[in-house]
Amino acid sequence: MPRLRPPELIAEWFGLDTDFERAPADPPGAYRRDVWLGVGLVVLAVAGSEVARSAGLLDEATPPWLVALLSAAGALPLVVRRRYPLMVLAVAYTHFLVLGLTVPSIPMTVVLQAVYFVALYSAVAWARDRQAMVVVVGVCLLVMFTWLLWQLAVGSGLQQAAESRGLLDDPPGYLDPITAMVAHIWLVNMAYFLGAIAIGQVSWNAARRRQQLAHQALTIERQSAELQRRAVVSDRLRIARELHDVVAHHVSVIGIQAAAARRLLAKDPVLAAEPLATIESASREAVTQMRGLVGTLRDTGSETGSDGGPDGGSGARSPGPGLTDIPALTAADDGLDVAFSLVAEPPGADAEVPAPVALSLYRTVQEGLANVRKHSTARTASVTVRVDRRSGPSAGAAGSGGTAGSGGSAGFAEVEVLDDGRTRPGSSGTGLGLIGLRERVAAHHGVAEIGPRVTGGYRVRVRLPLPQDPA
Structure with missing residues (x-):
């Protein structure tokens, strides 16, 4: 098998070259669980925003009802995360970007950060159109990292944090404190976004493997049933050939004994009773065997060739073993x-x-x-x-x-x-x-x-x- 180039490996891992579509309602009841998850995160987002506001982590100028409303609006789209995964991702990250530019403290609460993670994971794990998923996720990542770069470029928070801790006068490590803070922020965000993408894609690949295994199991089951059916047909045909030989023997006996009885009837009717008794016995047994044969082969199909089975051939056969x-x-x-x-x-x-x-x-x-x-x-x-x-x-x-x-x-x-x-x-x-x-x-x-x-x-x-x- 030829080695795939990196672009081909990425396309294969993301499923860009497959027609598999993950069913959004798999397992059954998934939609109902999504509703409960979304409602639960809405409640947690409102409660978390109030905790953050009470702890002085939010802007005091923002009214409490607006903080709660904006927090709930961020978590609410998750109620349809499997039905419309890409739309939920776009709405969630638009919410993040708008609040990040206007009220940046609200989207930084713990619950909303979890909401954005779940939205990105759901988009990768449940998107039916994989090419559209790559485009939407790529645009969202580009916007997020651009916004992060802009915040680091124009913001002065890192400088103030370093000065307040006295890191500029006495650096604790080998790196410059500002450089280390910037690197730390980038590493955290990369782990956040790439982690959600990786987990989502692993979930999607697992669903594809489960479907492939299910299809293979069905194929094996059908093939096994076909092999059993063919074995039954082959054995029935073999029985038919063997019984044919036996019945042919009885018919020959009947013919010989009938000829003998015909000759004896005119000369000695009493002696003619013996071949007639033999005819009676042979005919009964022949009829019995044929009835059993018909019952066994009643539902036999016509898949086999004219030779009658694997032994094939219409030539003379020796008597069957006993x-x-x-x-x-x-x-x-x-x-x-x-x-x-x-x-x-x-x-x-x-x-x-x-x-x-x-x-x-x-x-x-x-x-x-x-x-x-x-x-x-x-x-x-x-x-x-x-x-x-x-x-x-x-x-x-x-x-x-x-x-x-x-x-x-x-x-x-x-x-x-x-x-x-x-x-x-x-x-x-x-x-x-x-x-x-x-x-x-x-x-x-x-x-x-x-x-x-x-x-x-x-x-x-x-x-x-x-x-x-x-x-």
């Missing part, structure tokens, strides 16, 4: 010791788990172990597969209700991935994988339990109901 492929996931030699167990009731029930359910359970284990390896300090984990096709109340209660069109639930299939580690610092993921996992569970009307365990570690458990008729 329960028999889960042990291969646990056998990876990457420093994580994974224990695998399979519980099937009755024995062999795992072989009858429908392909879509088996695929979803496989993906669950895949996602769970991937999260352990990426985001956990665990060195050991366990994967448990449970399949229960026993008839009776226990089996029916184990599932989460029957799948639409399947005639009720006939048990459940479940996987559980456990680990005993803690979240690895700085490794938080996007959560998109878990979103896709929940989408799969919803497609099968199942139940998912995902989250940290009370005893430590993390649990990913998914239970899917099984249809009445085995695949």
